[in-house]
Amino acid sequence: MENYTIRNMEEEDDVPTLSAETFAALQEFYAEQQRRQEILTKLEENDKLKENILFDENWQLSQFWYHEATVQSLVKVIDKMVADGGRVALVSCPTLFVPVKRQLGARATVSLLEYDRRFEVHGPDFIFYDYNTPEKLPPEALHSYDLVVADPPFLSEECITKTSETIKLLAKDKIVVCTGTVMRENVEKLLALKICEFQPHHRNNLANEFSCYANFDLDGILRCS
Template structure:
């Protein structure tokens, strides 16, 4: 005999169950497709970048921004240098292409990113990164990077403060941060960076104005 509590247990309609099953099957198909693309980095990169996860505050850079930031990295990092990309995964593949030579990559790149889809793309260069645990990183990464570029995922003082801990832990020289103009005072206070003329753009227009901040003359590098 069913108790009164049994009557209170919510049940899903047949239509809702069917919809959930359809979503589940679509997700499985998408993951299977990505798995097949592992050996085709260009196709894999394109497939991932077609999907922005707004719950993760993912807003991909436009092509002009990617080209500009890759140029800055290429011109400021010496051979055998080290670059850390924090929460800006769209830079990874174009940067790797730019740094590749006949004898191999001329500099090391590490991608610190929360979205594990980029593990399939970056492989050994990928480090799962959660800004809520800013120092949960391999010890050998401490103060090892000639250039750190970061794009904190959320426009909040909390997110920027924690990401700044990571930046200061990794950096031994140059730093670039791309974030909202409203974060200017916090960026200056936390990292002693100055706002640049260069403004990052995104594939989908955002309501918030974005700026770049650096501890070197980024605009001069872009003019060269």
């Protein structure tokens, strides 16, 4: 009995202890997880809340939400280009999802392909997407979308090249890409898109100039609306 007690005391001395800073960080992590779970639970209980929630931008993921005027312009284009029973894919542009879904209603299918798993709250309309594995898509998604709208997260040749691979795998016909003007040559070469007069803007002004590219008369649609 005595030996047993001594042995356990020695074992307890060997157990590592957390520093105050590490413990505080761990508490904050679990608190954030709990807050996120509470949001998910509320959303599951009330679908209408999904239309009102807007997650904060995650700059580590290069997330920059569109200005409201840009959202409305793109929604008009999507509404015009997608026929009843059609399908639209939104690639790495999550703030478009709810407005597009609201506008199209039940007349068309809207899929969100996104890396940020916070947007899993949109249920079966959410498809996890990592541009580093551009071909990793559900079989049923291949060449099944009448319109693909994409906003690659990073202004790099690697990102636009891999995202373009995904777009080609998804698209049946029409394509819209919103990205930095500096990527124009890449977009034209990879996807044969033309730069538009319409320019997307963000809620937080960005240093880089952004442009919109399409393989149809996007500007004409906006002029007529």
